[in-house]
Amino acid sequence: MQLYLQDARKYEYLTAEQERELAVRWRTGQDRRALDKLVGSHLRLVFKLARGYQGYGLPLSDLVAEGNVGLMQAAQKFEPEKGFRFATYASWWIRAAIQEYVLHNWSLVKIGTTAAQKKLFFSLRRLKARMQELESGDLSPEAVSAIATELDVPEAEVVEMNRRLSVDSSLNAPFGEDGDSEWQDQLADDRASHETVIADSEERRQRLDFLKLGLEALNDRERAILVARRLADEPVTLEELSQRFKVSRERVRQLEVRAFEKVQKAVMANARAQQIASSDKSRAWLGA
Incomplete structure (x- = not known):
């Protein structure tokens, strides 16, 4: 290393x-x-x-x-x-x-095969520690229910994964030269770090800003169709839009595709412009 x-x-x-x-x-x-x-x-x-x-x-x-x-x-x-x-x-x-x-x-038995099992494997021990259930063997019904709800997995899988993990080793087993540390102290926290949360939030904000700028490149009809078809929680059908705008369903589909392409180009152009601006600021700062 x-x-x-x-x-x-x-x-x-x-x-x-x-x-x-x-x-x-x-x-x-x-x-x-x-x-x-x-x-x-x-x-x-x-x-x-x-x-x-x-x-x-x-x-x-x-x-x-x-x-x-x-x-x-x-x-x-x-x-x-x-x-x-x-x-x-x-x-x-x-x-x-x-x-x-x-x-x-990690184990002689294959632990995770489904998405739910993988989520359990990397989160169960952290949640048990938080609930002070590390030494309780089988989890209490209340703990099983709480963990299943938080991770959005079946309660039966929580019980099964807990038993499979408990067989392999104790989280309180000491390690290190002096034996003053426990394995649970080394568990990975799968929650995002503060820096990652900030970076993800900034990235989402930039995407929304670029999307807003992209929508400004459309006329009223294109914008309405694109929003109804691709940005609404429940997309509007082509038939409904064809009746609203007095055109055929195929024409609505064509307008949707054209509007999407316009927004896509506008978003990429704005992203490049921002990169250039950031680069210019960096050069100015270094020059100073």
């Missing part, structure tokens, strides 16, 4: 503009040097996320290796033209790769 971190520190952190340039070079020209810089600058992110899963008793080097696989998958799928930072996108792939590894290797 020391060698890994030494190699990781050789790569500089990237600005948004540098990141986008490297991603474009890789996507359009399969530039291996660009890929190396893009991936290398995020090796420290892999290490940071992998450490959050040490509480499952698996070697950190293996967790990091799986995280690197997720990082490479993210690099293959990343679309820089959408205007979002690579670290935000890659974090999901890295966590997914590490979690899959943990699920398949």
Whole structure:
């Protein structure tokens, strides 16, 4: 791990503009040097996320290796033209790769196969600790009901997962040279960090702002059709809109497609403009 971190520190952190340039070079020209810089600058992110899963008793080097696989998958799928930072996108792939590894290797019995089981595996112990149910064996009916409600999973699966996890090891088993630490102290908190919450909130705000600007590029009829068909909680049928605007259903469909394409182009243009503006501000700050 020391060698890994030494190699990781050789790569500089990237600005948004540098990141986008490297991603474009890789996507359009399969530039291996660009890929190396893009991936290398995020090796420290892999290490940071992998450490959050040490509480499952698996070697950190293996967790990091799986995280690197997720990082490479993210690099293959990343679309820089959408205007979002690579670290935000890659974090999901890295966590997914590490979690899959943990699920398949932590126990002799395969723990998680469905989405509900995976959610239980990575959340059950944290919720038990919060409810002070760590030493109670089978969970109380009240705890089972509360956990099932919070995670939106069947109560039967809560009971089954709790029994399967309890067989493997005790969360209060001591470890470390002095034996003064417990495994439960090392459990990964699957809640988003404060920084992630802020970043996600900012990203959602930007998307809404771009969408509003995109809608301004439409005329009244196009805007009404697009909102009714794609942005409403209950989409309006083509038949209803054809009667409202006195045109055929096919014409409504054509207007919807054209309006969507206009908004899409406007959103991408605004995203690029914001990236350029941010880059100019960074240059001005560095120059100062």
